[in-house]
Amino acid sequence: MHKYIIRRILQFIPMLILVTIVVFGLAKAAPGDVLSGERLDPNIPAEVYEMRREALGLNDPIHIQYWNWVTTVASGDFGTSMQYSGRPVADLIASRIMNTVYLSLFALGVTLAIAIPIGIYSASRKYSLFDYGATTFAFLGLATPNFFAGLLAIYIFAFILGWFPSQGSVSAPGLSGIELFLDKLRHLVLPGFTLGLASTAMYMRYMRTEMLEVKGSDFIRTAQAKGLSNNSVLYKHTLRNALIPIITLLGLEFGTLLSGAIITERVFNYPGLGQLFLTSITNRDYPVIMAINLILAVTILVGNLLADIFYAIVDPRIRYD
Amino acid sequence: METRVQPEMVPKPDIIEEKAPKSLSPFQLAMRRFLKNKLAIAGIGILGFFVIIAIFADVIAPHDPTAYDMYNIEAKASSEHWLGTDSSGRDNFSRLIHGSRISLTIGFFAMMFTILIGVTLGSLAGYYGGKVDSVIMRATDLMLILPFLLLVLTIIAILERINIGIFIVIIAFTTWPQITRIIRATFLSLREKEFILGARSIGASDARIIFRHFLPNAVGPIIVNATLMMANLIIIESALSFIGFGIPQPTPTWGNMITEANSLRMLEGHWEAWLPPGLAILLTVLAINFIGDGLRDAFDSRS
Numbered sequence: 001m002h003k004y005i006i007r008r009i010l011q012f013i014p015m016l017i018l019v020t021i022v023v024f025g026l027a028k029a030a031p032g033d034v035l036s037g038e039r040l041d042p043n044i045p046a047e048v049y050e051m052r053r054e055a056l057g058l059n060d061p062i063h064i065q066y067w068n069w070v071t072t073v074a075s076g077d078f079g080t081s082m083q084y085s086g087r088p089v090a091d092l093i094a095s096r097i098m099n100t101v102y103l104s105l106f107a108l109g110v111t112l113a114i115a116i117p118i119g120i121y122s123a124s125r126k127y128s129l130f131d132y133g134a135t136t137f138a139f140l141g142l143a144t145p146n147f148f149a150g151l152l153a154i155y156i157f158a159f160i161l162g163w164f165p166s167q168g169s170v171s172a173p174g175l176s177g178i179e180l181f182l183d184k185l186r187h188l189v190l191p192g193f194t195l196g197l198a199s200t201a202m203y204m205r206y207m208r209t210e211m212l213e214v215k216g217s218d219f220i221r222t223a224q225a226k227g228l229s230n231n232s233v234l235y236k237h238t239l240r241n242a243l244i245p246i247i248t249l250l251g252l253e254f255g256t257l258l259s260g261a262i263i264t265e266r267v268f269n270y271p272g273l274g275q276l277f278l279t280s281i282t283n284r285d286y287p288v289i290m291a292i293n294l295i296l297a298v299t300i301l302v303g304n305l306l307a308d309i310f311y312a313i314v315d316p317r318i319r320y321d
Numbered sequence: 322m323e324t325r326v327q328p329e330m331v332p333k334p335d336i337i338e339e340k341a342p343k344s345l346s347p348f349q350l351a352m353r354r355f356l357k358n359k360l361a362i363a364g365i366g367i368l369g370f371f372v373i374i375a376i377f378a379d380v381i382a383p384h385d386p387t388a389y390d391m392y393n394i395e396a397k398a399s400s401e402h403w404l405g406t407d408s409s410g411r412d413n414f415s416r417l418i419h420g421s422r423i424s425l426t427i428g429f430f431a432m433m434f435t436i437l438i439g440v441t442l443g444s445l446a447g448y449y450g451g452k453v454d455s456v457i458m459r460a461t462d463l464m465l466i467l468p469f470l471l472l473v474l475t476i477i478a479i480l481e482r483i484n485i486g487i488f489i490v491i492i493a494f495t496t497w498p499q500i501t502r503i504i505r506a507t508f509l510s511l512r513e514k515e516f517i518l519g520a521r522s523i524g525a526s527d528a529r530i531i532f533r534h535f536l537p538n539a540v541g542p543i544i545v546n547a548t549l550m551m552a553n554l555i556i557i558e559s560a561l562s563f564i565g566f567g568i569p570q571p572t573p574t575w576g577n578m579i580t581e582a583n584s585l586r587m588l589e590g591h592w593e594a595w596l597p598p599g600l601a602i603l604l605t606v607l608a609i610n611f612i613g614d615g616l617r618d619a620f621d622s623r624s
Binding site: 014258281292 | 474607611
């Protein structure tokens, strides 16, 4: 197992390098660079422009440029934004990233809190009314586009019922302590449920399938034959084994949530990384675009790595060769 | 939103004894099982309905979907404009009818193109193995790690312009890895079978073995995944059009019709402008998912 984990970490490194190459390639493919604005400025003579290009290393061979880029990025310097005249990209991201993390965690919490119990119950009452109800919900949840679910949520819960705010992440400046926390929480409810809807539907089905699969296995029959109580068989033997693949899938889910957050944040006007990304796409603010791409890709990569390592630790049946 | 493997969606029926005559091929057997699936048949009915609407859109739609009328913007539903008009005075009902064309066309062609790339690379990887396989597999790993929506949006930003053709290429370019993996896995499981060895030993060429022996055996997984993928692609198209990076106005798509709801005033007061296209997407995707699940159960030899 240790060998496997070490090998898995070693595989992580070339993937990380590949990801940086792709992001760098995209950045190079994007039209214009940091000095494009100055080239168009008639007050800046061509020689000065060339000197600045030289100084910034824009005339260097491509592999040297790549190396310089990687080393600066690794030190946390993502360059400066073109749109917010020279504000460091790292600052922009830092001001937004926590909102997206809260949103994703909230959606993840919703997913787990709903999907797992319902999946278990569906599996234990196969083909019951409840099971069919859950299946219907899952079908609808998977077929509803994220943004449409968000609009419906705003229409019903914010406009008609008036239970939750429909926009933003906080209602008024000046709140603090427990009030601020509760206010932020209220703003998270609608986007959080919207973002978690598709995953909830999917995990509900996964959980049901896994429970049924494990239930049919020999060790469960053994447990029952030993005369263990139903609860003990269900929670100790079936559930634990059924949860293994679910938890590893969660490692992959974080990437899906972070991407989905782009659309959800747009619908709810929620000031997170996704909103920043979309404004940057609109304004062709390539330094910000590339930084967000890189951060999310690395997050997903690490999530995958942790999921695989976790899998190796909790499931000794898996053989690695 | 994202392309991901969907779990089994329908409770599988208990084992049904097939009393089929011997002459039926596995494909015909699967089709028989498929036709017994009520949800799948309902799915075909709903999808057929939308396909007919898309084909006869010109006849059905009472107005030109792109004709704007600045004197009559954001009108409420009336006998003239059944679903009102949008912020440029275009008739919402006509746009809804014509929108079915774009959604289905993009869903279908993006799916076909994705399958083409995915099957080609998956076949190469699964058949030749070795270096070819590891290069293709690293590429799929890489594509699966890059956050899908971000990648699509970044490419759109770099290209700076977008039309239906470019859009389909971008989608196909970013969604093929899933199919590639499935095809490769199918090929790997077939590779050691006797009939492949037999074909090889009578001197069949690589191309003949791939097209005559491997691919027909992979038809089931390909069809099932193609169907479920098409549903996903329709959602992706609508989402991108909704946030304004899909098919540009004035071409009507269900996604960019819902853009109207971006203004809270429209969202609150004019549900007839954004609810119908949303429901249309939902129904189409639901129908395709029903069909896909029916196909999966039908092709899955275990059930």
